Amino acid sequence: MRRTCLKNAKCPVARSLDTVGDWWTLLIVRDALKGACRFGEFQKSLGLAKNILSARLRTMVENGILELQPAADGSPHNEYHLTASGAQLQLVLVALRQWGERNLFEQGEPMMVMLDKESGQPVQRLQLTSQDGRMLTPADVHVKEGAANAPLKKSKQTRARQAR
Template sequence: MRTAPCPVMRTVDLIGDKWTLLILRDAFDGLRRFSQFQRSLGIAKNILSDRLAALVASGIMRTEPASDGTSYHAYVLTEKGLELFDLIVTLRQWGERNAFESGEEYRTLIDETTGEPLARVTYVRPDGRPLRRDETRLGDFRPIE
């Protein structure tokens, strides 16, 4: 829906499918090959093929020759795709707080430098003060530069 003036709607149109989000999660976790995604997700090959093709067509991923010299290719996040990191982390952190029962185990995302779980994603003003939802509003339409 290219005519929708809502960035959320356009983003959901591109990546709002369950399988697409899980493919992105796996790509951020280092998976690159079709067979790796298929094994990790247990997804039907035709669905995986469709979702990967859509991610490539939208410029979120690109294909490149496999590093092992085989005729296979790898799926790699582009700069556009890498910009989705905050979204994937935010979804993960929301799930940690809201989708598990007390005592259930899950794997946390760890900062390789500190060895600690990532701090909760938050939004701050330029002066470093936290920004709350009730301190925002929808602005006027403006063109993308």
Template sequence: MPQHKTSSAQTCPVARSLDLIGDRWMLLVVRDAFDGVQRFGDFQRSLGVARNILSDRLRRLVEADILQVQPASDGSAYQEYVLTDIGKSLFPIVVALRQWGERHLFTHGEHHSLLIDKRTRKPVPFMIPRSKKGSALSAEQTEVQKVSRP
């Protein structure tokens, strides 16, 4: 069986990212944090995940500086998990996964949650990679420049 490479050995940004946040629970914790969930018990209720798994994922997200722990905003003895700037920069990833799921995992007319623009109250437009000039880029119009090994 092949040995899994550690993150530091990976030259692919996708592989390194998946090593850190590719686990189902990691991404769902981040999704819930974007939805305003901040307390352990609220994450657990929302996700229905075992306490030990949630504790591990929250610890790893804090260690990766995606979440930070702070005293509860209501002055209680609880602590809250809030997104850092690094965590907030995961928003396009969560949106891309959401939009892919909306397009490919629901039948026509099937109900699902919607991501809406608070200003316009309309669904967020579909994200697509764009060139510097603003035109849409397809996968066929891009390539990965691999790292050459000495």
């Protein structure tokens, strides 16, 4: 079955999944958030075939999630660093992590936990809240067509010009 392109969908969830819906993409972001920046680091962590990893990294750069930078150690290699847009995916990964903690592990089963570096305490669970701070459930929200209220994304051409 051929993949459907969703980059022009009106639904922000569909557009987001078109860009980051591949599981390797989110695992690459996870590793980049932990400090990985070299091709070899991603490859070792993920055990992903080099051609697949190369394609994913290239697409993530094209989509403005990662950017290539010269290696910090002065070597002739390039490093992959999260853009501001890519770093915003941390919230998505925390939500996905917390869903997995709650729904995919048995009581007492070992798992990786996320801790606040300063306090050493587990990170507070994310909650959907209204503008006035009330907790919301699925029954408390609805979706309708409207206009984007976030800053418009930069086009690939604009990002390419700024990278030069």
